[in-house]
Amino acid sequence: MSQEAVPSSQPKSLLQQMEELMAVLNANLARLDADLPSSPRRPAPAGTGTGARTDDPDHT
Template identity: 55%
Template sequence: MSQESVPEHIGQEPPVPAQSGAPGGLLQQMEELMAALNADLSQLDADLQSSAERTPENGSPSPFPFPG
């Protein structure tokens, strides 16, 4: 890997927007990111469950998108 592709801020914390002096701003940001990740994973699980319900009984999806 060339040095041009390495960011200069390695080893430093990424810039965090000012939280008006509130302690735990990073913790709050992490909690918000985790909540968003959990919501995304829940949606993905729901999508996978609904697609599994549409799978034929033999367990393999039909090669054609529409019933023939």
């Protein structure tokens, strides 16, 4: 990994450490997303959606 933590004279707070880790993670995810081939997205398989089913008679 090319980015390594450089020790400083004062320790970082947990919040600062988490923010830095999230920034690195977001950058890595953005790079991975850019590397993926731009193919059309496939629809989710049936039954995995987040909406309520309208064909379920027991659902009110």
